[in-house]
Amino acid sequence: MPVKGKALCIAASIFFVPPAHSEEAALFGDSEKITVTGGENVYKAICQGCHMSDGKGASGAGRYPSLADNKNLEHPEYAIFVIKSGQKAMPAMENLLSDQQIADVVTYIRTNFGNDYSGEVNVDQIAPPWP
Numbered sequence: 001m002p003v004k005g006k007a008l009c010i011a012a013s014i015f016f017v018p019p020a021h022s023e024e025a026a027l028f029g030d031s032e033k034i035t036v037t038g039g040e041n042v043y044k045a046i047c048q049g050c051h052m053s054d055g056k057g058a059s060g061a062g063r064y065p066s067l068a069d070n071k072n073l074e075h076p077e078y079a080i081f082v083i084k085s086g087q088k089a090m091p092a093m094e095n096l097l098s099d100q101q102i103a104d105v106v107t108y109i110r111t112n113f114g115n116d117y118s119g120e121v122n123v124d125q126i127a128p129p130w131p
Helices: 003-015 039-051 076-085 099-110
Strands: none
Touching: 039 099, 076 099
């Protein structure tokens, strides 16, 4: 395919990406749950592809925010909300991850990548219904 044709395909695909909250945006099937356990393992299986192994995010075809030294993570509710509900290009994960997996990965990102926010996140903090 000529370069011009490739560029057109890439440009067209940008307009047909479903929004993060649509069912089509699900990374996996609706009934399929992620089975890895532990915050680091969940991060490596789900988050690392966009936020990178060092948590510094990436730019290119999209912008994936840095989790490293991220002041938004001081309050675990922020990360819980974003993981459960999605935000911008990030799809909602509440149907893919258990409350325990969310608690574990939020604890992990809050205590790694230059973040030093104390306090383990527990399942009770995940359970409230988020908008």
